[in-house]
Amino acid sequence: SAVISQKPSRDICQRGTSLTIQCQVDSQVTMMFWYRQQPGQSLTLIATANQGSEATYESGFVIDKFPISRPNLTFSTLTVSNMSPEDSSIYLCSVELTVATQYFGPGTRLLVL
Amino acid sequence: GESVGLHLPTLSVQEGDNSIINCAYSNSASDYFIWYKQESGKGPQFIIDIRSNMDKRQGQRVTVLLNKTVKHLSLQIAATQPGDSAVYFCAENMRSGGSNYKLTFGKGTLLTVNP
Incomplete structure (x- = not known):
């Protein structure tokens, strides 16, 4: 496994503002992923972030709303832009350490008022 | 569309009993x-994974069974302990363009272990 950290761990934000979430892993990985988990729900993939290329977004998620950076093999950021209360969720990053196996960070708990 | 789902949303067991969490999948x-x-x-x-060409895999106190005929997956936890109380998700991993894999999660089962 690997040590995966996220910052911030939680935040309360006002609608219309933006929040950037950081994900750091202690080893170099090619594939990083960002998920959303709404209260009491399962995980939904937002996008796949490979180092050196543009992020690939899933249906229902767009770059303008969730811009992603992947500057190197150990770090990625997800920005939640122009937030509304509907964006209140847990945001999780994951990394693929072995083929087809993902390990998750602790999550960022976001509340939008 | 393709989906992964769970039969039981909640499961309550006594400490020391064995737990079985089930999952149905549709993408062969x-x-x-x-x-x-x-x-x-x-x-x-x-917790544990299993490749599609396997029927069973065991870990420490956990066993995963895969029945491809009926597209069913189960997680068995032996001698369940209070620390096992959590939500359990099954997920299927499939190639999505080139060599990349994509995870699709099921809804989750809440396991409660009573002392």
């Missing part, structure tokens, strides 16, 4: 199936 092209445990306030924790 999935290569791997993974079980995750998510405790309150934490991210999902990898």
